[in-house]
Amino acid sequence: MSGLRYVYALCRPLEAPLQAQLTGVAGAPAKPLHHHGLVAVVSEVPEQDFTEEALRAHLEDLDWLAATARAHQGVIDALTVVTTPLPLRLATVFRDDSGVRSMIESREEHFRRTLDRLTGRVEWGVKVYLESERAEESEAAEAAEERSAPKAASGRDYLRLRRQQTRASEDLWQRAETFATGLHERLAAFAEESRLHAPQNATLSGAAGRNVLNAAYLVPRDRSEEFVELVDRTKDDAPGLRVELTGPWAAYSFAGELPGEGGS
Incomplete structure (x- = not known):
């Protein structure tokens, strides 16, 4: 290899x-690099695209990123089919094979334990x-109720009406959070x-609705089918x-934070 x-x-x-x-x-083949009974899965990438300065510029290019x-991710997914990989961060690069081997040696015990x-x-x-539609319906109902209600006779009446509307909205969020807490347990x-x-920011993720649970679970591969069935059974208990x-x-x-990430 002649690149990074x-x-x-x-x-x-x-x-x-x-x-x-x-x-x-960069379209390069992924290959195993063996060292001390461990394997780093690597490929060659052009230096002009992966120096520190070049990467800073590329981070502004959303298409490249x-x-x-x-x-x-395609390489990680392929590895997950045949083994248990410890994925490193995007754009972890080293000058040459020796740099990769040095990284392995410096944290060998950590890698093996993990x-x-x-x-x-x-x-x-x-x-x-x-669901955003459910939240919007609640907000629309509150607005409609406010428009159709008789004009408040006093500031006290108005505040009481607003408290009732706020309580209904809070009840909706509370039911969602209670379900999410029980599911996670x-x-x-x-x-x-x-x-x-x-929770994910809807503006950044593009997902519809308010995210009330965002969790990850470590499951033995041979029990994954049971886990999937457990999740599927909960979906009928979650209207809205x-x-x-x-x-x-x-x-x-x-x-965990894998030492050695970032390369050189």
Whole structure:
């Protein structure tokens, strides 16, 4: 290789080969780099696109960023089919193979412990949304009630009406949060580990509705079907709510901050 080394993930030696035509970032083939019984999955990327200065410029180019993220995730997804990968952050690069090997050696015990904990497990994501239509209906009903109600005889009457409307809206949010809390407790009891993430911002995610649960669950691969069925059974208990299940993924939420990310 003559370019920089882009590192997607670390894993144990593969029991099955990677897809023959698996390509990663910049269209380069992804290849295993063996060192001390561990494997870094790498590809060659052009230096002019992955120096620190070039990456700063690329971060302003949303099309480039999206294409790179898709290619990166494609390699991680392929690895997840055949092994348990520890995915590194987007655009983790090193000068050469020696740099990658040095990174492995510097954190070898950490990598081995983390792989021991995660081997045979996958991550499932569960999100619960209060449907935007439901919230809008509640707000519209409040506005209609206010328009049709007799004009308040006093400021006290007006404040009482507003409190009633506010209470109805709060009840809607409370029911959604109560459902989400109960669902998380059931799923966390099934999973080996769980993580609660901050609710997604609808403006950034583009998802409809208000996100009231954004969680990840670490589940043994051979129990994934049971987990999926458990989530599916809850959907009928959630009128006005949308339950979304994603996965199985590499265990991003449970790998911790992998040392050595960022490269050189």
